[in-house]
Amino acid sequence: MAELTSAEEFVQFVRRWRSASGSVARSTAVAQLDSHLRRLKEAPSGTAETRRAFRIGAELADIVATMAWDEAAHGAAQRYFKLAAQLAHVASDDALASVALASLARHCFDLDRPADGLEVVQLAQYATRRTASPRLRAVLATREAWAHAQLGDAPAFRRTVRLAEDYFSEGLRDGDAATPSVRSLDEAELMGVTGARYRDLSRHDVRHAAEAQDYIGRAIALRDPDRVRNRVFDLVGLARSHLITREPERAAELIGMALPDAVPWTSGRVGVKLRDFHREAGAFATVPAVRDVREVVAAKLAV
Template sequence: MTEPNRLLRAARERLPSPGAPGEQAGRAEVAEAVNAWLWETTGKRHALDAHYLAKLERGVARWPNAAYRAGLRHVLGAVDDAALGFTPPRRALAEPRTSPASLGSQWDSRDMIERAIVLTDHDLLTAARGSPLAGPRLGSALATELQPFLWPVAVDAHRDGSAFSTPELDAAERFVQVLRSWHSAHGALSRQAVAAQLGAHVRRLRAAPQGTPETVRGFRVGAEIADIAATMAWDVGESGAAQRYFVLAAQLAHAAGDDALAAVALASLARQCFDLGRPGDGLEVIQLAQYCTRRTASPRLRAVLATREAWAYALQGEARAFRRAVALAEDYHSEGVRDLDSRTPSARSLDSAELAGVIGARYRDLARHDVRYAVTAQDYIGRALDLRHPSRARNRIFDLVGLARAHLVSREPERAAELIAEALPSAGAWVSGRVGVRLRDFHREAAVFATVPAVRDARDAVLMLTAA
């Protein structure tokens, strides 16, 4: 008796329908999306239809051609064929190109590079942006994609090709530093430009001899650029693209042997889960990062990961576990005061101001379960504002809006309105992204105080800015 392909069907049913809000994607819609993606990326027309997809789900067909497998992996958000239940025939298993990655046990550097090229090429096609079939993966789908983080990357150690030169790598690392500082200060970078740079870089990785020190260093540079692209996508609310870039950053960093940088990407994935209302999924991701860096993480990185763990507990209202995680974060941070050599982005930026701001925001989340924690949230965020360097403009806006929301929890609407008025003049450059999301959160949460004149004016100003 034919065994149904439950993994493929479940992957399809997790996707929203582009034509029927609130419904799951139909087979015809998935087939159409696969054909469209294959046309955009290969310039060739394909004819996948709902009938053949039904045969795949029933298990009548088990191994579609390479193009259909690639398209289904992309549209359904799968890390490899095994995640969609595709089983190669015995002759395919005997081919030398088959690697452990195809069986879901580890990432393969060659496949990783090819996926990176497809991702960046697709991101440069503006018309493909925002597809409802390209949203973030959560729950078991995300866990399956991240499982290979537990194993070393399979490397094809061929020695032909053109290697990176040391001056090229030095220049690329300086470029990454400029991108990070510019985005943090101005928020006006073009993600298409960053995606193009990443695409060019991973093509060099494909041509470079694998397993050499220069190529390993090149993988790390690629991870940093992917992390920047992911942050930019997340800042403008493109959560699906952000997740794919964060996963790519984790993969490239893992290939470089830098699990600290990979853990930072996982921490960002956890943050996405929290913002999307899935604290349980986020906790699983962050615990994976903690486990895989348990012997190697610097104190500053341990502090970053502990704050993410605390975030999950705050959203779940688990006060005792939250306080324990916060205490660990503060202890780790105090141990890492001189940990300025940390090369991982989030760990490097977790100064005293950032730590206070993050903890304060999490106390505000906990205060939604117990209002007594609102005052503690205000104390921490106020400390962050006092410590912030003037160049951290976006962080300061987050602090002001977060503090305003904490004052709403403690029923101090006039003070909340004052803080929003202070934040708005500088918020315009980032209002299309997460800053805008947080301002709209304030607008929604302040509705109960809409009769207070100062709050009414603040809500009107927020609405005018975010609707522009």
Template sequence: MLAQLNELTDRLRDIGDGPNTQPAFLVGAELARIAASMSWDSGLHLAAQRYYSLAVQFAKVGGDATFAASTLAAFARHCFDLGQPGDGLELVQLAQYGARRAASPRLRSLLATREAWAYAQTGSVQPFRRAARLAEDHFAEDDPNGVDQNAHGLDVAELYGVLGARWRDLSVTSAQPQQARHAQDYIGRALVLRDPSFVRNRAFDLIGLARAHLVTAEPDRSCELIESALPIAATWSSGRVGEKLRDFYRESQRFGTSPKVRSTRDAVRDVISA
């Protein structure tokens, strides 16, 4: 796939105006975005950033503002994963401005979740609440039976899962552990609504909910959730799921005197070290 992208990129440098010009750039944008996601999953973060930038450039030349916006949203998420909320927020705001006329309610909802993500990482409680509320409001405006290729991954379960994880982040960065109760509520709803075939997403939900229970000092419940996640999480232990398990392992250390916690941490260590 990378070879195809490189070949297409070389060809696009010399392409002239014509009926196939914009479609060719949009194909390049799609390939670049896939390459970015693959690089991210492999831990190749600089490569991921280059491919995201390339995808946005191609989408703009191809005249698809909404694809550019959704790619910027993915790029922002990568920044958040690296602990760069300022950079991520700039990308989100660029996406919101660029797609202000063309974005569907669901895409606006997706962008609002990314904005909330930035505020959660900086402990900005009121801006976070505003952005999270907007994410739900925009989603409610959308046709539940409609299809938006630029926000196709955002169903109601994903919305609740993402917002729940952000409430957990906010509870830590704002030093307000009680905010994690919101996280438990939202992620709990996501687990109920999640399509059973979305196994990887379910693993994220379970790990996120477990980490929220650590914040509220409920290590036994946290360990129960992690143990239910491990059989499915092990498949993706080398990627982002593994990173979340490492977060749990680090955060659970303060409860390490508990036999239950020690046992669960040993099980997690076996998975992330495999």
């Protein structure tokens, strides 16, 4: 029991550390996961303690997968997300398994593979069709909407966003906000994810960019000050939407606001999004404010 408690404390510690600084080495988490997996081979089957141990392993695998993703080790990220889902399944935690699949789908979207991501989401939805809490249904609906946005299917996207918002509201009424496997989906995250997906949709129809700005603006207003990395994503996403609506000065201003907090994560996905901004802002390179902020981004990222 002491060993399990220690492992749970390590999971919580790494999540807090990454949220605060982004500086945890993947090798540290991998070593802990490998040690935990070796111990799982010795665990008796069917006991409550063993299920707890597999659940811890699933959370560790999910953390390692996210770290690998941040380091652009995409093959490793997918393997660890799948491992997380498998371990959660053995732990009889269908919600945690579905959240791991939702993360795998999100990774597929990041690799511009919306059809693959949609297939993974639908698998997660089917697996939890009878047991999912409203908040978990909301998480999975946001992932489904992500696929529709990348595919340019505006009617399906809007329909799924409405479902996500309805499920989220139902979850608030039912008091399931503290469920560990869906703890990251608060109102700010729902607004931010939806806004970013409207930005994806605006690549197919520029008229959706204004909706992206509305949703992301609400996310920024609602963000917990401790969720620094999420706020950086919001600001960069909002800046990119202002490029779409041909407001380069506002875009440059937003990137300037994001950069001081972005430094700890520039080697990961935050850096990828900043590179996307740098590339997309090239069309406005003669605008002084854009030129200046692109130079700062280039210096920080060695673009």
